[in-house]
Amino acid sequence: xxLNKRVVITGLGVVAPNxxxxxxxxxxxxxMKSGIAKIPTLSEHNLGCQIAGEPEVSDAYKxxxxxxxxxxxxxxxxxxxxxxxxxxxxxxxxxxxDYDKFDPELGIIYGGGAxxxxxxxxxxxxxxxxxxxRKLGTKTITQSMNSGVSAYLNGMLGAGNRxxxxxxxxxxxxxxxxxxxxxxxxxxxxxxxCGSSEGKGKYIWGAFDSMRVLCRDSNDNPxxxxxxxxxxxxxxVPGAGGGALVLEELDTALARGARIYAEILGGDxxxxxxxxxxxxxAPNSTAVQACIKNAIKEAGITPESIxxxxxxxxxxxxxPIELNNWVEALSVPAADFPLxxxxxxxxxxxxxxxxxxxxxxCALQMHGNFVHGNLNIEELHPEILKIxxxxxxxxxxxxxxxxxxxxxxxxxxxxxxxxxxxKFSS
Amino acid sequence: xxxxxxxxxxxxxxxxxxMQKELLDNLSDEIxxxxxxxxxxxxxxxxxxxxxxxxxxxxxxxxxxKMNTIGEAIEVILxxxxxx
Numbered sequence: 001x002x003l004n005k006r007v008v009i010t011g012l013g014v015v016a017p018n019x020x021x022x023x024x025x026x027x028x029x030x031x032m033k034s035g036i037a038k039i040p041t042l043s044e045h046n047l048g049c050q051i052a053g054e055p056e057v058s059d060a061y062k063x064x065x066x067x068x069x070x071x072x073x074x075x076x077x078x079x080x081x082x083x084x085x086x087x088x089x090x091x092x093x094x095x096x097x098d099y100d101k102f103d104p105e106l107g108i109i110y111g112g113g114a115x116x117x118x119x120x121x122x123x124x125x126x127x128x129x130x131x132x133x134r135k136l137g138t139k140t141i142t143q144s145m146n147s148g149v150s151a152y153l154n155g156m157l158g159a160g161n162r163x164x165x166x167x168x169x170x171x172x173x174x175x176x177x178x179x180x181x182x183x184x185x186x187x188x189x190x191x192x193x194c195g196s197s198e199g200k201g202k203y204i205w206g207a208f209d210s211m212r213v214l215c216r217d218s219n220d221n222p223x224x225x226x227x228x229x230x231x232x233x234x235x236x237v238p239g240a241g242g243g244a245l246v247l248e249e250l251d252t253a254l255a256r257g258a259r260i261y262a263e264i265l266g267g268d269x270x271x272x273x274x275x276x277x278x279x280x281x282a283p284n285s286t287a288v289q290a291c292i293k294n295a296i297k298e299a300g301i302t303p304e305s306i307x308x309x310x311x312x313x314x315x316x317x318x319x320p321i322e323l324n325n326w327v328e329a330l331s332v333p334a335a336d337f338p339l340x341x342x343x344x345x346x347x348x349x350x351x352x353x354x355x356x357x358x359x360x361x362c363a364l365q366m367h368g369n370f371v372h373g374n375l376n377i378e379e380l381h382p383e384i385l386k387i388x389x390x391x392x393x394x395x396x397x398x399x400x401x402x403x404x405x406x407x408x409x410x411x412x413x414x415x416x417x418x419x420x421x422x423k424f425s426s
Numbered sequence: 427x428x429x430x431x432x433x434x435x436x437x438x439x440x441x442x443x444x445m446q447k448e449l450l451d452n453l454s455d456e457i458x459x460x461x462x463x464x465x466x467x468x469x470x471x472x473x474x475x476x477x478x479x480x481x482x483x484x485x486x487x488x489x490x491x492k493m494n495t496i497g498e499a500i501e502v503i504l505x506x507x508x509x510x
Contacts, residue, residue, distance in 0.1 A: 099445070135475060137475050
């Protein structure tokens with residue numbers, strides 16, 4: 001068994017705050033469209049941050065992908081976004097839903113964050129507290145277990161390989177793709193559906209609000225709230241949504257004539273151990289740099305060849321620290337430093353869904369030859385200007401041939417993930 | 427409400443849970459929910475909850491166990507509607 005299968009991305013699906021469906025998402029990225037809005041229920045419940053990124057999911061989009069029964073039963077937003085993004089990616093890859101097919105070479109890794117803190121849980125707890133447990137029905141556990149999305153997707157796709165659900169906070173999505181890539185690379189699976197999602201509402205966002213990490217200064221100017229790398233970044237704007245990618249062994253993809261968005265050249269997942277400056281909520285910079293360097297090494301590329309960094313960049317005071325870690329890890333002259341963008345400037349921080357949505361964005365930018373601009377930077381943070389030339393952080397979309405993209409996400413618990421994509425050529 | 431009316435209505439209730447729609451074409455009283463309509467046994471719980479909501483009735487566990495066929499389900503609904 002060869003241990004070095006090449007792995008390519010052949011399908012994309014996305015439910016994001018600024019667009020639903022990959023074509024609309026690509027257009028929204030090009031146009032730098034914000035998906036952040038004022039959310040009345042957040043002000044009614046006294047959150048300091050009353051803005052968020054909520055996807056708009058039309059009935060037509062739902063009905064185009066979800067079977068009738070799931071369309072009727074599902075009410076957990078994390079599960080709905082997950083199933084929709086997964087099915088869209090599957091169909092985008094040119095694959096069909098066949099209830100008679102069982103595929104031992106297909107696996108699913110669809111991760112999540114706080115699935116059971118979605119706002120749909122409220123009425124259920126009300127039932128339990130009122131002594132009406134019998135009314136919960138069968139869809140309560142299946143939508144609140146963290147493997148819910150993988151389980152529902154598998155009912156439609158018939159995967160017989162590894163069907164798992166990772167959870168690593170804000171690092172979940174990129175981690176899911178790396179795990180799927182490693183399984184295909186090592187010959188254990190031929191096709192993996194990978195992704196992650198996060199639901200919405202006052203329970204999950206209230207918990208972040210109480211930590212005082214959310215943006216509280218833009219309730220009257222919602223689309224300005226998320227401004228990564230800015231001198232006035234004041235906290236992240238929470239978001240919801242899901243993203244999914246179909247990964248395939250190259251030979252399998254070529255044999256069926258699949259469209260190839262990008263090749264995955266390498267990736268690394270590590271942890272800072274909550275040591276050396278790392279903690280539950282802060283990163284160990286040494287480990288972050290090691291994660292980036294390991295991914296580059298596995299990809300077999302030089303740091304100078306990276307065209308774009310798609311950062312984690314959440315619009316907090318951690319953005320300058322993150323960029324310093326990229327500068328240290330890459331160690332290239334300023335003129336050779338890649339372009340940098342933060343998709344969160346448009347969609348906010350979709351927490352466990354962030355990595356997958358942003359990775360879908362990377363594949364779309366690579367395939368569509370553009371780098372989306374960074375929204376809301378009126379003035380770059382001075383600590384960033386000291387280490388990266390301003391022209392490397394575009395404030396408007398740039399049409400450019402994108403050959404190599406490095407994407408990273410970092411999460412609570414001091415966990416890191418970094419993946420390297422390259423434009424496919426045989 | 428007549429048996430035929432209820433039958434027509436519960437056909438609508440169970441329809442989303444039936445994967446092979448053609449199985450609903452000839453819905454005689456003897457048709458079994460799980461055996462004939464191939465409904466996932468776990469979903470019988472959800473169908474009962476849907477029926478309770480539609481008719482504003484409560485179906486106790488003992489009655490649920492009697493609802494194996496379409497005819498038996500209709501009988502239980504009629505009986506509960508009389509009581510409530």
